Amino acid sequence: MKTRREFIQLLGVGGAVFASGLAGACTRILKRAEADDFFFVQLSDTHWGFQGPPNPDAENTLRKAVATVNALPRDPDFVVFTGDLTHTTDDDAGRRRRMREFQSIVSGLRVRTRWFMPGEHDASLDRGKAYEESFGRMHYSFDHKGVHFAVLDNVSDPAAVIGDAQLDWLRSDLKPLAADAPIVIFTHRPLFDLYPQWDWSTKDGGRAIDLLQHWKNVTVFYGHIHQEHHFMTGQIAHHAAQSLIFPLPPPGSQPKRAPVPWDPAHPGRGLGFRDAADPRSWRLTEHSMEGLTVPAAARAG
Numbered sequence: 001m002k003t004r005r006e007f008i009q010l011l012g013v014g015g016a017v018f019a020s021g022l023a024g025a026c027t028r029i030l031k032r033a034e035a036d037d038f039f040f041v042q043l044s045d046t047h048w049g050f051q052g053p054p055n056p057d058a059e060n061t062l063r064k065a066v067a068t069v070n071a072l073p074r075d076p077d078f079v080v081f082t083g084d085l086t087h088t089t090d091d092d093a094g095r096r097r098r099m100r101e102f103q104s105i106v107s108g109l110r111v112r113t114r115w116f117m118p119g120e121h122d123a124s125l126d127r128g129k130a131y132e133e134s135f136g137r138m139h140y141s142f143d144h145k146g147v148h149f150a151v152l153d154n155v156s157d158p159a160a161v162i163g164d165a166q167l168d169w170l171r172s173d174l175k176p177l178a179a180d181a182p183i184v185i186f187t188h189r190p191l192f193d194l195y196p197q198w199d200w201s202t203k204d205g206g207r208a209i210d211l212l213q214h215w216k217n218v219t220v221f222y223g224h225i226h227q228e229h230h231f232m233t234g235q236i237a238h239h240a241a242q243s244l245i246f247p248l249p250p251p252g253s254q255p256k257r258a259p260v261p262w263d264p265a266h267p268g269r270g271l272g273f274r275d276a277a278d279p280r281s282w283r284l285t286e287h288s289m290e291g292l293t294v295p296a297a298a299r300a301g
Helices: 004-011 022-034 058-070 092-106 129-135 164-174 205-212
Strands: 039-043 078-082 114-117 140-144 147-151 182-186 217-222 229-233 236-240 272-277 283-288
Touching: 039 058, 058 092, 058 272, 078 217, 092 129, 114 147, 147 164, 164 205, 182 205
Parallel strands: 039 078, 078 114, 147 182, 182 217, 217 236
Antiparallel strands: 039 272, 140 147, 229 236, 272 283
16 A cells, blocks of 8 residues: 555645646545544543542542543544643652543543643743653654644743754654645644743743744644733634633733632533544534543542
8 A cells, every 4th residue: 555655746746746736636536535533532630639629529520521522423533731730849758649540530531542741830940840750741743634733842841941952853853844744733732922920931932933833734732821812923823722620710810820710610620621523623512521520430439
């Protein structure tokens, strides 16, 4: 069976064999064939191990999310967790225990393909050592049905930077891609300066954005801010996901960043996850956790 690269070489696409518009037409046909309609689920900021008034049901929220994803009418192609899988702790043994507990819960997902990335709660205190022991690499890339995905680590360095080495890796990773290739970037912190006063930025994120501007179809999905948010930097769309532990207020809407108080009349309000479907337009669907109950068999304790 011919690979896509071999097929293109046979057609002469990208070389000097075709002097007419036929090469472009063949490229478009191949892209339509490979970029099949599919969808994935993004879950973020589960903060496993958190306890406190902002979410008195913290032991069950992640379990509810797993049950809800399993109940979707159609299984997603994959699930991605965009950081802060666990809640920070100074206790090294406790950090590793929380990561094992998190893994045990998400193993209940019916979807077998799962991608993970760290948040600052997972990785900033030990530069990602415990995270890498449990989940592996903190930055990497993969391809799925004609779309190139890259995961960036902007949390393991306490200075909240991506760093020169990782930016060089990203440049090399993307270099072979065509200018109009569909690209998705997953990151925890926003790459742009959403609200630096609340640590809602990446100090060298502008360098990553400048690099990404060389491609026409780039979308960034991130977490960290515990709310849905959409923003454009040039032609790049950035989409933040809600948290699965507690919501945070809109940027700069109050003097200090603090969780939105728990409302016992509306448990789960402001919590949720999203699915993203059809790589040609990334149709986004938000799923709220409000009013959902976790099956008795899955409930903590």
